[in-house]
Amino acid sequence: MAAELTELDDAVLLARHVDGDDGAAFGELFRRHRDRMYAVALRTTGHRELAADALQEAFISAFRRAEGYRGDAAVTTWLHRIVVNSCLDRLRREKVPVRRAGDLGEVDLPDRHDHHGATETALVVRAALERLPEGQRLALVLVDMHGLSVAEAASVLGVAEGTVKSRCFRGREALAGMLRPGDGAPEPQEAS
Numbered sequence: 001m002a003a004e005l006t007e008l009d010d011a012v013l014l015a016r017h018v019d020g021d022d023g024a025a026f027g028e029l030f031r032r033h034r035d036r037m038y039a040v041a042l043r044t045t046g047h048r049e050l051a052a053d054a055l056q057e058a059f060i061s062a063f064r065r066a067e068g069y070r071g072d073a074a075v076t077t078w079l080h081r082i083v084v085n086s087c088l089d090r091l092r093r094e095k096v097p098v099r100r101a102g103d104l105g106e107v108d109l110p111d112r113h114d115h116h117g118a119t120e121t122a123l124v125v126r127a128a129l130e131r132l133p134e135g136q137r138l139a140l141v142l143v144d145m146h147g148l149s150v151a152e153a154a155s156v157l158g159v160a161e162g163t164v165k166s167r168c169f170r171g172r173e174a175l176a177g178m179l180r181p182g183d184g185a186p187e188p189q190e191a192s
Contacts (some may be wrong), residue, residue, distance in 0.1 A: 136171030
């Protein structure tokens, strides 16, 4: 049975879950997507514990509300939306302050194959990304870091495709300004 589940696509697994499967089908969905969804949660919240809690809440919500999946988007897009919404709810509930450059409390330690320069660059980029307005940060995380199409990101965020494009453009410009050496770029502005 387990080998059979690994060969099914996500929509079929979700349909099996809705039809009263013993939990194995949803378990396979969880196994397939938990790491990617955790990465989304971590980049959205910026905090490991909040990301883990939000991810758990998101998967519980997806498990309970699976019958609400309409099939007009990929299952992964549906899961992204649930995870992002769970993260935003958690951040609002917890009133977590945005971390700024120099706050290394949540930095992942590099593995033995990392090079110092790459690690330093990753820290600088992460700090700059956290300075962006929420809408721009989420759009960039979904499109540029997780490879969602603009249409999928729009569906996840519940906004128009043009809004995602605009947020990505403004976010990239703001990041470029923050990352340019010696350039005192102004704080990013939220638009649309």
